[in-house]
Amino acid sequence: MKGILAIDDRPVWTDVTNPVVQPGKVLIRVGAAGVNRADLLQVRGMYPPPPGESEIIGLECAGVVDAVGDGVTRFSPGDRVCALVPGGAIAEYCLADEQTVMTIPGGLSVVEAASIVETWATVWDNVALRAGLAQDQWLLVHGGTSGIGSTAIQAAHLLGAKIVTTGSNDDKCATATAMGSDQTINYNQVLIDDPEHGLATAISRVTGGHGVDVILDHIGASYYDQHIEALRPGGRMVFIGFLSGHKIQTSLVPLLMKRLTLIGSTLRNRNLDERGSLCLILESDVWPAFERGEAKPVIHAVLPVTEIETAHQMLREGSHVGKIVLTIDGTIA
Ligand SMILES: NC(=O)c1ccc[n+]([C@@H]2O[C@H](COP(=O)([O-])OP(=O)(O)OC[C@H]3O[C@@H](n4cnc5c(N)ncnc54)[C@H](OP(=O)(O)O)[C@@H]3O)[C@@H](O)[C@H]2O)c1
Structure with a gap:
């Protein structure tokens, strides 16, 4: 598969190893992923992923469940989900712990869902x-x-x-x-x-x-x-x-x-229990506000993942309003 790696201080859409589904994990076929300032730092070698986590850039994504590992009870293949991950989001497939996978709030597209998780x-x-x-x-x-x-x-x-x-x-x-x-x-x-x-x-x-x-x-x-x-x-x-x-x-x-x-506080280096309980709270306390129309995604631009450098440049220049989202598999709505 392909994913974004930092190569020579630049984000590059390149061949990477396919993640393999493991017990307790959910393999997501990624439709879209959000861009964050932390990605810019990671590309320049200043904000590495926590030990053992994916080197692929990206902290949030949305798509459909491709496969689930043993012990996963909340999700099945085909479910529309979004996820908060310590790395690995901007790729064709993202492996996430079940606790950090959330159902997409009703009414939101995959692109919109990819824009709301990290912020x-x-x-x-x-x-x-x-x-x-x-x-x-x-x-x-x-x-x-x-x-x-x-x-x-x-x-x-x-x-x-x-x-x-x-x-x-x-x-x-x-x-x-x-x-x-x-x-x-x-x-x-x-x-x-x-x-x-x-x-x-x-x-x-x-x-x-x-x-x-x-x-x-x-x-x-x-x-x-x-x-x-x-x-x-x-x-x-x-x-x-x-x-x-x-x-x-x-x-x-x-x-x-x-x-x-x-x-x-930083989100990325929290242990799984803390990130998991935060995701449960988002699902119960915040996602309903999207369903009621009391909260809305604010998206500045949606670009194909191959334009990752443009996306990073937009964030550096700072004229954006809200989030920049990359589409990876545009057939997933
Ligand atoms: N610790 C964590 O877990 C965590 C998680 C997510 C984000 N963050 C951090 O939160 C920050 C914001 O993230 P973001 O995604 O919203 O980034 P962003 O969209 O790039 O926003 C950065 C904002 O900072 C403002 N800014 C820059 N210099 C300023 C100054 N001197 N005084 C006042 N405002 C200034 C800019 O406003 P103007 O353009 O108007 O100057 C810009 O809107 C980033 O530093 C990010 O790394 C931390």
């Missing part, structure tokens, strides 16, 4: 389960038009909360507002005006002086102090990435005075 797993796990965002609280997420941002807007509303997102320019802020962001901040503008406090001041202003209860942060070092300033007493900050770096020198005093909680 919803990340946002729901960190915002709803770890940080406990509650009704009427405020959430802050940077990049409201990103895969994570567009998901967080919908997740905040499912939880009855309000969300502030940021964007690098007014057009992106307007797009995030159109997608339902309650408030938006042009981060370049506020940081030009006041590099040290501009972001925190803007957050205070747009939340009517309330501040934010939860921050889902993938920026890291450069915003740390302003994030601490913007959090309400009892606030929670979850780190899921460090686009601006991961080393800081700062005072810990506000953590005590404001009773703040700092959380960090």
